[in-house]
Amino acid sequence: CLQWLVEHGADTTTPASNGYTPEQLVWVNNRNHAVEQEWLEAAMKGELTEKKSVLAQEYKLKRWRPEGLDPQAESWLDKNKDRQLWYRYKTGDFQMPYDLPTLQESVAKMDLPRSTIPWPPSKGKPPLPVALLFPGQGSQYVGMLKDCMNLPAVQKMLVTAEKILGWSVKDLMLNGPKEKLNETRYCQPAMFIACMAALELMKETKRELVDRAQAVAGLSLGEYAAVCAAGVLEFEDCLNLVNLRAE
Structure with missing residues (x-):
C-alpha cells in the first residue's frame, strides 16, 4: 500500500491532519485496524502536513496486514481509486453506471397520498396558563378601534353602546378629537369598549390563548372589563356602571 501511494504521487512522509505522528498512530491508537484507511484518505486529499518517519508506516502496514496481500491491495486501489475519490470527496472523473435521482425526484415518483394519521400528543411540558x-x-x-371594528361582535357592541350612552363611541374612537377622548366623561366608556373589542379580536386571532385563560384582572377601570370578560356581568350592565362612574 505504501509503495502504491509513492507511485501515485501521494505524500507519504507526513502525518494526518489530526496532529498524530505515524509513530503515535502505531503505538497509541487502539483502532489500528482503521488507522491505515484514515491515513490513506488524508494522503489522497493532500492533508498530510508535517514530515515524519516512513518506517513507522511500513511497520504498521506489515504489522496489521496478512502477508501476500499487497498484490490484491494494489489491484483494488488501481481499479477503485476514482470511485473512492468520488464517493468520499465528490471529486474526480468517476461516473455512476446508472442515474441517481434527487430526493425531490424520488418523492415525486412515489406519488404517495398524505397521511391521515394524526400526530400523537406532545410529551413535552404543557403550555403555561394565561x-x-x-x-x-x-x-x-x-x-384604537380600527383593527377590530369590522368584527360582528364588536359592531353589535357599538350599536348597543350608542343606545346606552347617547353618543357615537365609534366616531370618537376612530376620529377624535383627542382632547374630547381624554375627558373622563367620554374616555372611560370608550376604554371599556376598547377592552372588550380587543378580547373579541383575540378570540378571532388567538383563540387558544383565550381558551387557556385562567385569570382576569384589570387596572382601575380595567376591572370592569375583567368582570365582563369573566362572565360575571353582561356587557350592557357593565357599560351602565362604567357610564355612571365616568359621570
Missing part, C-alpha cells in the same frame, strides 16, 4: 389583564384610563388614543 391571564388577561385589561388597562385603565390613560391608555386611550385616537384610532
Whole structure:
C-alpha cells in the first residue's frame, strides 16, 4: 500500500491532519485496524502536513496486514481509486453506471397520498396558563378601534353602546378629537369598549390563548372589563356602571 501511494504521487512522509505522528498512530491508537484507511484518505486529499518517519508506516502496514496481500491491495486501489475519490470527496472523473435521482425526484415518483394519521400528543411540558389583564384610563388614543371594528361582535357592541350612552363611541374612537377622548366623561366608556373589542379580536386571532385563560384582572377601570370578560356581568350592565362612574 505504501509503495502504491509513492507511485501515485501521494505524500507519504507526513502525518494526518489530526496532529498524530505515524509513530503515535502505531503505538497509541487502539483502532489500528482503521488507522491505515484514515491515513490513506488524508494522503489522497493532500492533508498530510508535517514530515515524519516512513518506517513507522511500513511497520504498521506489515504489522496489521496478512502477508501476500499487497498484490490484491494494489489491484483494488488501481481499479477503485476514482470511485473512492468520488464517493468520499465528490471529486474526480468517476461516473455512476446508472442515474441517481434527487430526493425531490424520488418523492415525486412515489406519488404517495398524505397521511391521515394524526400526530400523537406532545410529551413535552404543557403550555403555561394565561391571564388577561385589561388597562385603565390613560391608555386611550385616537384610532384604537380600527383593527377590530369590522368584527360582528364588536359592531353589535357599538350599536348597543350608542343606545346606552347617547353618543357615537365609534366616531370618537376612530376620529377624535383627542382632547374630547381624554375627558373622563367620554374616555372611560370608550376604554371599556376598547377592552372588550380587543378580547373579541383575540378570540378571532388567538383563540387558544383565550381558551387557556385562567385569570382576569384589570387596572382601575380595567376591572370592569375583567368582570365582563369573566362572565360575571353582561356587557350592557357593565357599560351602565362604567357610564355612571365616568359621570
